[in-house]
Amino acid sequence: MNLTDLSQVEGLASEAVIRAEVETGAVRDELFEQMRGRIREMRDSVRRGLESNAPSRTGMVGWNAKQLWEATDPLQSPLTKRVQAYAMAVNEENARMGRIVAAPTAGSAGTLPGALFGVADHLGIDDDLLVAPVILAAGVGQIIGKSMFIAGSTGGCQAEIGSSAAMAAAAVCELLGGNARQAIHAGTQALMNTIGLVCDPVGGYVEVPCVSRNAFYSVHAVSAAQLALAGVESFIPPDEVVQAMASVGRLLPPELRETGEGGVADTPTGRAVALRMAR
Amino acid sequence: MGLLDVIGPVMVGPSSSHTAGACRLALLARNLLLSPPQRVRFALHGSFAKTAQGHGTDLALVGGMLGFAPDDPRLRQAFDEGVAAGLEFEFTQADLGDVHPNSVRIEMESADESVSLTGSSLGGGLVKAFKVGEFETNFSGSYHTLLVQHLDQPGAIAQVARVIADDDGNIATLYSMRNKRGGQALMAIEIDKRLSQHVLDYLNNVSYAVWVRMLPEVMADKPPASSILERNVDER
Numbered sequence: 001m002n003l004t005d006l007s008q009v010e011g012l013a014s015e016a017v018i019r020a021e022v023e024t025g026a027v028r029d030e031l032f033e034q035m036r037g038r039i040r041e042m043r044d045s046v047r048r049g050l051e052s053n054a055p056s057r058t059g060m061v062g063w064n065a066k067q068l069w070e071a072t073d074p075l076q077s078p079l080t081k082r083v084q085a086y087a088m089a090v091n092e093e094n095a096r097m098g099r100i101v102a103a104p105t106a107g108s109a110g111t112l113p114g115a116l117f118g119v120a121d122h123l124g125i126d127d128d129l130l131v132a133p134v135i136l137a138a139g140v141g142q143i144i145g146k147s148m149f150i151a152g153s154t155g156g157c158q159a160e161i162g163s164s165a166a167m168a169a170a171a172v173c174e175l176l177g178g179n180a181r182q183a184i185h186a187g188t189q190a191l192m193n194t195i196g197l198v199c200d201p202v203g204g205y206v207e208v209p210c211v212s213r214n215a216f217y218s219v220h221a222v223s224a225a226q227l228a229l230a231g232v233e234s235f236i237p238p239d240e241v242v243q244a245m246a247s248v249g250r251l252l253p254p255e256l257r258e259t260g261e262g263g264v265a266d267t268p269t270g271r272a273v274a275l276r277m278a279r
Numbered sequence: 280m281g282l283l284d285v286i287g288p289v290m291v292g293p294s295s296s297h298t299a300g301a302c303r304l305a306l307l308a309r310n311l312l313l314s315p316p317q318r319v320r321f322a323l324h325g326s327f328a329k330t331a332q333g334h335g336t337d338l339a340l341v342g343g344m345l346g347f348a349p350d351d352p353r354l355r356q357a358f359d360e361g362v363a364a365g366l367e368f369e370f371t372q373a374d375l376g377d378v379h380p381n382s383v384r385i386e387m388e389s390a391d392e393s394v395s396l397t398g399s400s401l402g403g404g405l406v407k408a409f410k411v412g413e414f415e416t417n418f419s420g421s422y423h424t425l426l427v428q429h430l431d432q433p434g435a436i437a438q439v440a441r442v443i444a445d446d447d448g449n450i451a452t453l454y455s456m457r458n459k460r461g462g463q464a465l466m467a468i469e470i471d472k473r474l475s476q477h478v479l480d481y482l483n484n485v486s487y488a489v490w491v492r493m494l495p496e497v498m499a500d501k502p503p504a505s506s507i508l509e510r511n512v513d514e515r
Contacts, residue, residue, distance in 0.1 A: 021282060034283055041289050057335075094292030097335060097355045102295040104285045104403045112286075134286060141285035151296045151402025153326045153380045159402075167285075204330030206293035257380070259329050277332070 003238035007184035014132040017139030042113040045100045049089025056095035061211045065089035079122045087114025087218035091211040104141040107206045108164035114218030115168035133175045137167035148246035152199030152258035155249030162194035168221035186228035188238040198256035200263025203274040290349040297334030300400025303497045305343025308385040308396035310494045318388040322373035325380035414465035417454040420497040422469035428490040431457045446478045
């Protein structure tokens with residue numbers, strides 16, 4: 001099943017993913033229980049991340065989530081603030097070698113919990129209703145992973161945060177009542193609008209820009225869900241967007257694929273961090 | 280890639296490919312040895328060589344060598360744990376050729392044997408081993424993996440397949456490559472279950488088998504702070 005096929009099923013996209021999984025021998029109740037376990041782990045990483053201001057290994061990040069969480073909100077936008085803070089909480093935990101759930105990677109682990117838990121908590125939705133959307137997110141990631149390696153070192157950041165944002169967008173859209181077509185078009189819009197993003201971690205550490213990037217792309221995912229729920233669709237069919245992203249990944253030079261040799265890593269400040277940490 | 284590989288693994292940060300994947304490659308390598316490793320050299324290639332420290336790849340590799348799973352909090356102090364366990368470890372850089380940028384050759388010595396595993400971390404915590412010693416191979420750690428190094432003679436693969444079938448083992452993948460005609464070969468067979476001990480004992484004693492190992496799956500969820508070291512074929 002490709003992404004376009006998934007967008008054309010009747011009913012909920014998560015049901016189609018579950019059906020396919022059961023056909024390969026999985027047991028529905030076990031799958032739900034395993035995903036509940038994943039949700040508990042994600043929740044735990046959000047909670048730890050919001051409470052901590054311990055610096056990461058390099059000292060570049062570690063207090064951003066708590067800082068935002070405790071700050072006044074001049075925009076009066078509790079949803080945005082919540083989504084961003086949750087996402088950064090996970091990735092700051094990740095940066096200090098805390099326990100997190102890769103979704104689909106560790107560097108992009110904050111996007112899904114940021115967007116999905118942020119929206120759920122904003123609206124007072126119980127965690128039990130998040131299980132099916134998380135399974136859909138997994139299904140979307142699985143399909144993208146068939147066309148390209150989901151790793152910054154092979155496809156750039158677009159492969160990681162693009163996938164996580166697409167997964168999160170589909171999950172949020174379904175949580176808010178989106179059918180399969182809407183959920184997959186939400187994911188597609190999120191994916192299409194990350195194409196070209198490079199992987200340029202300062203000093204090679206999963207900190208800058210990774211932590212703030214998860215904050216931005218979790219909001220991006222919510223935004224994609226909002227468009228799709230209003231009926232806005234991607235003009236380019238879902239599967240063609242995945243193929244486009246894979247081909248852009250192949251065009252990216254090694255300097256922009258997680259080597260720490262291009263982009264913001266290759267700035268005077270970025271190089272200074274790399275030098276300091278090498279000593 | 281299964282759904283739980285996408286939403287997962289549950290792991291100690293900061294990188295699924297450079298930390299969790301590295302840990303799993305070392306775990307696979309560790310299980311090639313029957314007794315604990317005394318010395319290990321990690322030859323890092325590509326992105327692994329360039330960003331190993333930043334991603335805790337070095338800690339994850341040493342932790343995996345000690346049997347720690349990717350979610351084990353002891354990974355953070357893996358160097359201290361390694362020293363305490365009497366493990367000598369070093370890191371070098373190597374050009375392993377036209378392979379995935381996140382690749383490593385793990386060269387280990389125990390009291391009884393020297394063996395190496397070369398593999399890649401493909402992203403999201405998924406891994407692939409592509410060499411054991413000098414033999415080309417291909418397995419993922421997603422299944423129980425039977426490795427049989429054997430004399431290159433007619434019927435060896437058929438006999439091993441027969442034994443697996445008799446133990447109700449279902450083969451997921453099979454890769455076999457010989458070094459030269461009439462020389463030796465290595466077959467790597469990914470199976471849905473761990474073979475029974477008597478089957479492994481039998482394989483260990485057949486005339487054509489030189490070396491037999493049963494590696495555990497290292498991708499599955501384990502309880503926190505677990506050690507993924509399995510009783511191996513020669514142990515009683």
